[in-house]
Amino acid sequence: MKILECVPNISEGRDAKKIEEILAALKEYPSVKCLNVSSDKDHNRSVITLLGSAEEVPKAMLALALAAIERIDMRRHRGSHPRIGAVDVVPFVPIRDMEMDEAVRIAHDFGRELGEKAGIPIYFYEAAALREDRRNLADVRRGQYEGLAEKLTRPEGKPDAGTAGFNAKAGATIVGARPPLIAFNVNLATTDKAVADAIARAVRFKTGGYKAVKAMGVALEDKGMVQVSMNLVNFKETPIHRVVETIRFEAARYGVQIAECELIGLTPMAALEEVVRYYLQIHDFSLDQVIEAHLLS
Amino acid sequence: MKILECVPNISEGRDAKKIEEILAALKEYPSVKCLNVSSDKDHNRSVITLLGSAEEVPKAMLALALAAIERIDMRRHRGSHPRIGAVDVVPFVPIRDMEMDEAVRIAHDFGRELGEKAGIPIYFYEAAALREDRRNLADVRRGQYEGLAEKLTRPEGKPDAGTAGFNAKAGATIVGARPPLIAFNVNLATTDKAVADAIARAVRFKTGGYKAVKAMGVALEDKGMVQVSMNLVNFKETPIHRVVETIRFEAARYGVQIAECELIGLTPMAALEEVVRYYLQIHDFSLDQVIEAHLLS
Numbered sequence: 001m002k003i004l005e006c007v008p009n010i011s012e013g014r015d016a017k018k019i020e021e022i023l024a025a026l027k028e029y030p031s032v033k034c035l036n037v038s039s040d041k042d043h044n045r046s047v048i049t050l051l052g053s054a055e056e057v058p059k060a061m062l063a064l065a066l067a068a069i070e071r072i073d074m075r076r077h078r079g080s081h082p083r084i085g086a087v088d089v090v091p092f093v094p095i096r097d098m099e100m101d102e103a104v105r106i107a108h109d110f111g112r113e114l115g116e117k118a119g120i121p122i123y124f125y126e127a128a129a130l131r132e133d134r135r136n137l138a139d140v141r142r143g144q145y146e147g148l149a150e151k152l153t154r155p156e157g158k159p160d161a162g163t164a165g166f167n168a169k170a171g172a173t174i175v176g177a178r179p180p181l182i183a184f185n186v187n188l189a190t191t192d193k194a195v196a197d198a199i200a201r202a203v204r205f206k207t208g209g210y211k212a213v214k215a216m217g218v219a220l221e222d223k224g225m226v227q228v229s230m231n232l233v234n235f236k237e238t239p240i241h242r243v244v245e246t247i248r249f250e251a252a253r254y255g256v257q258i259a260e261c262e263l264i265g266l267t268p269m270a271a272l273e274e275v276v277r278y279y280l281q282i283h284d285f286s287l288d289q290v291i292e293a294h295l296l297s
Numbered sequence: 298m299k300i301l302e303c304v305p306n307i308s309e310g311r312d313a314k315k316i317e318e319i320l321a322a323l324k325e326y327p328s329v330k331c332l333n334v335s336s337d338k339d340h341n342r343s344v345i346t347l348l349g350s351a352e353e354v355p356k357a358m359l360a361l362a363l364a365a366i367e368r369i370d371m372r373r374h375r376g377s378h379p380r381i382g383a384v385d386v387v388p389f390v391p392i393r394d395m396e397m398d399e400a401v402r403i404a405h406d407f408g409r410e411l412g413e414k415a416g417i418p419i420y421f422y423e424a425a426a427l428r429e430d431r432r433n434l435a436d437v438r439r440g441q442y443e444g445l446a447e448k449l450t451r452p453e454g455k456p457d458a459g460t461a462g463f464n465a466k467a468g469a470t471i472v473g474a475r476p477p478l479i480a481f482n483v484n485l486a487t488t489d490k491a492v493a494d495a496i497a498r499a500v501r502f503k504t505g506g507y508k509a510v511k512a513m514g515v516a517l518e519d520k521g522m523v524q525v526s527m528n529l530v531n532f533k534e535t536p537i538h539r540v541v542e543t544i545r546f547e548a549a550r551y552g553v554q555i556a557e558c559e560l561i562g563l564t565p566m567a568a569l570e571e572v573v574r575y576y577l578q579i580h581d582f583s584l585d586q587v588i589e590a591h592l593l594s
Contacts, residue, residue: 003589033591051591095588180588244577261578266588269566272573279576280541281558291392291477291563292300294330294348296592 001296002054003096004103005180006061009089010068011077011171013039013046018071023048025067029060035266044079045088049266054098058110061090062117065173069118074145074171084141084148085120085171092128092177095268096296103177104128108161111175115162118170121152122162125176130160137174145171182232182271183264184240185218186247190256193219196226199250203228203243210246212238225259235271241278269293298593299351300393301400302477303358306386307365308374308468310336310343315368320345322364326357332563341376342385346563351395355407358387359414362470366415371442371468381438381445382417382468389425389474392565393593400474401425405458408472412459415467418449419459422473427457434471442468479529479568480561481537482515483544487553490516493523496547500525500540507543509535522556532568538575566590 012018019039026034032052039046048064050057065087072086090110094103107128115122129135133156143151149166151157158164159172188196196217201207204215212234218227228247232238248258269287277285287293309315316336323331329349336343345361347354362384369383387407391400404425412419426432430453440448446463448454455461456469485493493514498504501512509531515524525544529535545555566584574582584590 003592005588035588035591051588240577258578260580263577263579263582263586266586269587269589272569272587275577276569276572280537280560280572281555282560283557285560289560289563290566290569291302291332291348292566292593293589294332295300296589 001096002098002102003296004052004054004057004098004106005093005095006050006057007091007093008048008050008061008064008087009083010046010048010072011044011074011079011083011086011088012068012072013044013079014041019046022064022067022071025063026050026060028063029056032056032060040081042079043081044077045081045083051095054102054106058092058106061110062114065090065114066118069120069170073169075168077145082138082141082144083171084145085173086169087114087173088141088171089125089137090114090173090175091126092175093180094177095180096270100127100177100179107175107177111173112161114173114175115159118167118173119163120167120170121148121159121164121172123172123174124160125174127177128175134160137176140174148172179234179236180268180271182235182240182267184230184232184243185262185264186228186230186244187220187223187225187259187262188228188251188256189259190226190254191219191224192254192256193217193226195251195254195256196228199247200228200230202250203230203246210238210243213243235268235274239274239278240271241275298393299395299399300593301349301351301354301395301403302390302392303347303354304388304390305345305347305358305361305384306380307343307345307369308341308371308376308380308383308385309365309369310341310376311338316343319361319364319368322360323347323357325360326353329353329357337378339376340378341374342378342380348392351399351403355389355403358407359411362387362411363415366417366467370466372465374442379435379438379441380468381442382470383466384411384470385438385468386422386434387411387470387472388423389472390477391474392477393567397424397474397476404472404474408470409458411470411472412456415464415470416460417464417467418445418456418461418469420469420471421457422471424474425472431457434473437471445469476531476533477565477568479532479537479564481527481529481540482559482561483525483527483541484517484520484522484556484559485525485548485553486556487523487551488516488521489551489553490514490523492548492551492553493525496544497525497527499547500527500543507535507540510540532565532571536571536575537568538572
């Protein structure tokens, strides 16, 4: 069974009743699970996690997007998080039995249909980007909702799908496909934050480390530890164990040990497949050897 | 969702058509997956692995058992594996969101119903045993089918459920509940089988090792390695990582390293939960953090 995740960010994080009404659109798609809704009043934004089959998730997401666009008016939206539209970002995430190119096709089909039905401009980002300068979400969103009308008049602001004109109520939507993101922290048995900072620099892409790692040092004062706080943005390219073992040998130079690790939120089973392969040295371990996996197909 | 496995052993391993007819009884229960059928001509026996919900698996198993009893005549059965009846052994295995006591209740209900419907004696074993001397399968099966008529005349041979009289065609059935069994091998980078033998003795219960480990040394001549071949009969009591790390430090005394490990067949996801907790030091890691687990509930 092809399993797809979708993590839409919508521009409403304060009005619980309105969020409830928007989520009600999912009732028509009972096979799609809503794993999490995280609303932030300060950001005035909600992040919703949907999970289900590759056929049903895009349909449920379309219903959700149309319900959000009906109820959110960007002309009155204020919030501390950057945003360009009522349905701000829609990333599709392949979880199981599907590759990135399938998620890209789904993102393109979804974006074209949403653009047409809602009468809004659509930009494609990350793996679904049609132009190199739209790969990075922050680049696509630059200028935000307030700069969108003007941006649409410029050639470099021309949308990838949907209407070319400005929709004042709904703004635009940025649709994409990306690998699952794993929020993973390594806590070190020291109170010296400089150690966490130095190790974060060693493992993160920006300063010479692994391609799919974002990292920073954090002091955990209650625990009397420091933390290398990370986003692993592509566990297939840079697997969890390689990051942990690199942190272990870098920490050793300061005489510091790993006290514990933290997995924040969810991980695909496939990320654990490689953990089992590495640590148990089962070179050919496959998720098909997990009994419960047979209930998913 | 409560997930239950059932691994019936039936006394037919030669007649493919008959086995097919018996398995056809499962068609009425499409939610129950038949993960594997392993027929052995020499044993004249088939081992069938069923997986599904705690409600459906016993029903499918009952249909399968009645179909087998209809088609197998023990008066003509010959095979090299010990057996006491047409449906020889029926172990129920709790896989997910259920404890052993629930599997025991299911085994008791199933055994009583099968005994009544098929008119056969039922013995309960392992966690479902009602008498200490019936805990071990080999003890219950002693005397086999050929000794059953006489055994039923003795007080210590009185069945736990079903009919007290001898059913010459079907024999008896031994019904039980047990934890999932993990077949796990550790291959050592040496050709010295004495090393594997010594380590097998160190980790197995019988010779002073871990309670839930059965082990023996094996020479792998093609690979130029030796193997500690194991059955881990209760991964909650004796987890995989503890056995692997014990083998690692015992092998080190001979200057020998672990070359690789092998997982034969299937494992419950829960066994991997503890692998992740130990090796990644995520002390509170839970299977609820695996995205796909949310599609099982």
